[in-house]
Amino acid sequence: LLVVGGAIWGFSRFWIKEEIPVPDITNLPAPDAQRILAEKNLKMAVQNEIFDAEVPKDHIISQDPLPDTMIKAGRTIQVVVSKGPQLVLVPNVIGSSQIIADVNITNADLTLGEVTQEYSSQYANGIVIDQYPKAGTEVPEKTAVNLVVSKGPEPQNVSMPALVGLDFKSAQARIQENGLVLGEISRQRSEVYPKDFVIEQDPIASKEIIQGTEVKLIVSDGPGPTSQSARVTVKLNETGEVKIQVRDVQGTRIAYQKYHEKGDVFVVNVSHYGQGIITVFINGKQVSEQVVPVEQ
Numbered sequence: 001l002l003v004v005g006g007a008i009w010g011f012s013r014f015w016i017k018e019e020i021p022v023p024d025i026t027n028l029p030a031p032d033a034q035r036i037l038a039e040k041n042l043k044m045a046v047q048n049e050i051f052d053a054e055v056p057k058d059h060i061i062s063q064d065p066l067p068d069t070m071i072k073a074g075r076t077i078q079v080v081v082s083k084g085p086q087l088v089l090v091p092n093v094i095g096s097s098q099i100i101a102d103v104n105i106t107n108a109d110l111t112l113g114e115v116t117q118e119y120s121s122q123y124a125n126g127i128v129i130d131q132y133p134k135a136g137t138e139v140p141e142k143t144a145v146n147l148v149v150s151k152g153p154e155p156q157n158v159s160m161p162a163l164v165g166l167d168f169k170s171a172q173a174r175i176q177e178n179g180l181v182l183g184e185i186s187r188q189r190s191e192v193y194p195k196d197f198v199i200e201q202d203p204i205a206s207k208e209i210i211q212g213t214e215v216k217l218i219v220s221d222g223p224g225p226t227s228q229s230a231r232v233t234v235k236l237n238e239t240g241e242v243k244i245q246v247r248d249v250q251g252t253r254i255a256y257q258k259y260h261e262k263g264d265v266f267v268v269n270v271s272h273y274g275q276g277i278i279t280v281f282i283n284g285k286q287v288s289e290q291v292v293p294v295e296q
Contacts, residue, residue: 022077024067026060030081033060041073049081053141057084085140092135093128098149101128105145113144117151125152155179155211162205163198165249168219171198179211187221192274192294193249194224225249225274230292232256232278235265240283244268248276 020040025033034044047064055061064078065071091108093101102112123129130148133139158178163171175182193199200218203209234242244256255270255278270278272292280288 019070019072022063022065022067022069022071025063025077025079026067027055028060030058030060030079033079037077042071043074043076045076045078046081047078049083051084051086052082053085055082057082085142087138088141088143090131090133090135090137090139090143090145093131093145093147094135095123096128097126098128098147101131101147109141110139111142111144113146115147115149117149119152119154120150121153123150123152125150157208157210160201160203160205160207160209160215163201163215163217164205165193166198167194167251168196168198168217171201171217175215180209181212181214183214183216185217185219188218189222190220191223192225193220194273195220195222197224197249225294227271227273228292228294229269229271230276230278230290232268232270232280232290233265234260234268234280236260236262236282238262238282241281243281243284244270245279245281246270246272246276247279248272249274 020042022042023036023040025036025044028036030044030046037044050061052061059082061080061082063080086109088109090110091104093104096104098115105112118129120127120129127150128147129150132146133143156179158180160180161174161178163174166174172182188199190197190199197220198217199220202216203213232244234244236242239260239262241259242256243254246253246255250273256268260266270292272278275294276292278290278292279286
């Protein structure tokens with residue numbers, strides 16, 4: 001019996017291998033994983049190699065059987081090895097608007113990184129003037145692309161334009177032309193300026209200010225000045241066209257235009273609103289100019 005029992009025990013020791021737990025080799029370099037398995041009398045075989053943005057290149061992504069599984073010594077562990085992150089080309093977004101640049105970056109499997117702004121005389125406001133990484137660089141997927149976006153030309157000092165006496169639309173256009181910003185608008189009754197004409201402005205005209213400054217206006221709510229009449233006497237020393245021009249709070253207009261013979265003397269009643277300037281032209285040449293005050 002002892003001889004038979006010993007024979008059975010020796011047979012089982014030779015043919016029936018012991019079971020051991022599978023070690024966890026995920027995230028380890030492949031050579032280290034193979035060494036650890038060998039120490040446990042296990043083998044390693046690479047089943048596949050794939051791109052992975054999180055697991056470094058040549059490291060183990062997954063294994064089969066899973067860690068702590070009981071298996072017999074000598075078995076082979078199948079592993080998937082990382083090829084590292086997938087590389088993509090950075091698109092050129094310089095010269096694009098920030099919105100378009102964001103779309104192109106996302107379509108390239110990248111992400112929008114930090115966005116800073118700088119003044120630029122070459123690129124308009126909102127246009128990308130620089131990027132990092134540079135266009136054409138190969139980088140891993142989901143890499144952040146940082147942008148520098150133009151704020152437009154650096155503000156310059158300008159002389160505040162005269163807006164008093166202009167209609168609101170003209171004043172608004174003058175503000176924009178000088179790189180200024182229309183600010184608070186208030187209304188006030190006026191018998192001097194017609195409705196919707198500028199009565200006061202802040203800053204005052206001719207003051208040195210920086211572009212981007214806010215301009216406040218007080219605009220007439222009417223009723224404005226009443227029509228007044230001025231007598232203009234004209235004597236012709238030559239035959240030709242007589243033209244009388246009037247400039248007042250309502251703008252510049254031709255009040256009279258007609259041909260006359262040499263030696264003609266005549267009087268024209270010219271209507272004006274508030275203080276005005278009346279200019280007489282004969283054959284296109286200015287022959288007189290007079291300021292007509294406001295009648296009290």
